[in-house]
Amino acid sequence: MIVNGRDVKFCYNVLASIDVAKICPDEKLENIQALFSGPYDEQVTNTNKFMIALHKGYIESEKWKNSSFDEKLLTEDELLRMETRDYLKLQDEAIAAYIGDQKRAIETEPIKQKSGKKTDTASPKK
Secondary structure (H helix, E strand, O other): OEEOOEEOOOOOOHHHHHHHHHHOHHHOHHHHHHHHOOOHHHHHHHHHHHHHHHHHHHHHHHHHHOOOOOOOOOOHHHHHOOOHHHHHHHHHHHHHHHHHOOOOOOOOOOOOOOOOOOOOOOOOOO
């Protein structure tokens, strides 16, 4: 999504997970839901930190791939001055990155079925 003239993207990687965990109660990711409940001002503050952590994850990931990559990190002031509808769209993109990047894909081979033939234990017909 374009924010102040730049394309802001998110990545939920190990770096981002550490930053997100730091803002969760007891610094545990399993408590992430608590970030999005409570008084509205706390929800917004936590949502901003969440989005900044995932944006930082994206920036650092891109820098690792391309040393000349240079992007300015989102700031809380920048987020607070967004129009609400745009802010909510950006929040949806951050949540999608968080949820999407947690999916695990495991490729397996199909289970080989036996032919279904039963061994006839009866004596052969005469």
